[in-house]
Amino acid sequence: MKNPTTYKTIRVDGLNIFYREAGPKDAPTILLLHGLPSSSRMFESLFNRLSDRFHLIAPDYPGYGHSDWPNPKDFAYTFDNIAKIMTHFSEALKISKYTLYMADYGGPVGFRMVLEHPERVESLIVQDAVAHNEGLGANWKKRREFWENRKDNEEALRKNLLSLETTRTRHVGDDPSVDRYDPDLWTDEFAFLNQPGQIEIQSDLFYDYRTNVASYPKWQEWMRKNKPRLLVIWGKHDLSFDLGEPERYRNDVPTADVHVLDAGHFALDTKPDEIAELIRKFMKK
Numbered sequence: 001m002k003n004p005t006t007y008k009t010i011r012v013d014g015l016n017i018f019y020r021e022a023g024p025k026d027a028p029t030i031l032l033l034h035g036l037p038s039s040s041r042m043f044e045s046l047f048n049r050l051s052d053r054f055h056l057i058a059p060d061y062p063g064y065g066h067s068d069w070p071n072p073k074d075f076a077y078t079f080d081n082i083a084k085i086m087t088h089f090s091e092a093l094k095i096s097k098y099t100l101y102m103a104d105y106g107g108p109v110g111f112r113m114v115l116e117h118p119e120r121v122e123s124l125i126v127q128d129a130v131a132h133n134e135g136l137g138a139n140w141k142k143r144r145e146f147w148e149n150r151k152d153n154e155e156a157l158r159k160n161l162l163s164l165e166t167t168r169t170r171h172v173g174d175d176p177s178v179d180r181y182d183p184d185l186w187t188d189e190f191a192f193l194n195q196p197g198q199i200e201i202q203s204d205l206f207y208d209y210r211t212n213v214a215s216y217p218k219w220q221e222w223m224r225k226n227k228p229r230l231l232v233i234w235g236k237h238d239l240s241f242d243l244g245e246p247e248r249y250r251n252d253v254p255t256a257d258v259h260v261l262d263a264g265h266f267a268l269d270t271k272p273d274e275i276a277e278l279i280r281k282f283m284k285k
Contacts, residue, residue: 035104
């Protein structure tokens with residue numbers, strides 16, 4: 001490959017943060033923020049398709065992938081904390097301007113970064129990440145009960161959120177074309193979730209998800225006021241979130257470029273060519 005991916009680690013706030021990097025460093029930078037329970041690995045297909053034109057950087061959050069997994073007793077697994085570390089990560093790499101690609105958990109991490117340093121963000125790409133309470137849908141009822149009473153609902157939450165069935169459903173959703181999905185996608189992630197300490201890490205971070213819901217109005221207000229360049233990509237077979245969410249982004253930013261694809265929650269599983277082309281067109285405008 002002319003622009004091969006490199007795999008690096010940098011020290012940030014006392015932690016080793018792993019990241020993937022590809023493309024010319026003088027090209028427009030896209031900072032890619034991954035979801036649950038994946039890592040920067042979820043962007044491999046985009047790296048293969050976009051590194052000729054863009055400078056791509058995708059880190060693993062603390063507690064994910066090849067970054068350090070500090071003990072929850074010593075490290076606060078909150079979205080505020082992860083966003084702070086991702087901001088310091090971008091500063092350590094001297095990235096002063098970038099497009100943010102926010103997938104799933106990348107949304108709450110990325111929007112915090114946006115509000116902290118809006119001058120650094122040239123445009124936003126949202127892929128199956130919620131910014132409106134209605135976007136969570138009916139299947140979040142049990143998860144909301146966990147936020148209200150963690151002690152009594154933690155066991156049920158862990159079974160619901162971290163099971164093999166749920167890990168598979170996050171990818172396939174209700175897509176009838178199951179044969180398009182590589183089963184390694186969910187078996188690898190399930191193996192990751194069963195590593196020592198992961199149950200505690202993921203439970204802590206998911207408990208903190210309630211702070212995202214409380215922050216949604218601030219994110220919406222920022223979008224309505226600033227009208228950022230915005231590309232929204234959504235998988236219509238995504239059962240994690242409500243399918244009306246893409247249009248809610250358009251209500252906030254009428255100029256948003258919105259595309260609902262024949263894909264699941266991790267739309268890159270089956271539509272990398274289409275997504276890469278959408279990004280090329282969006283970035284060219």
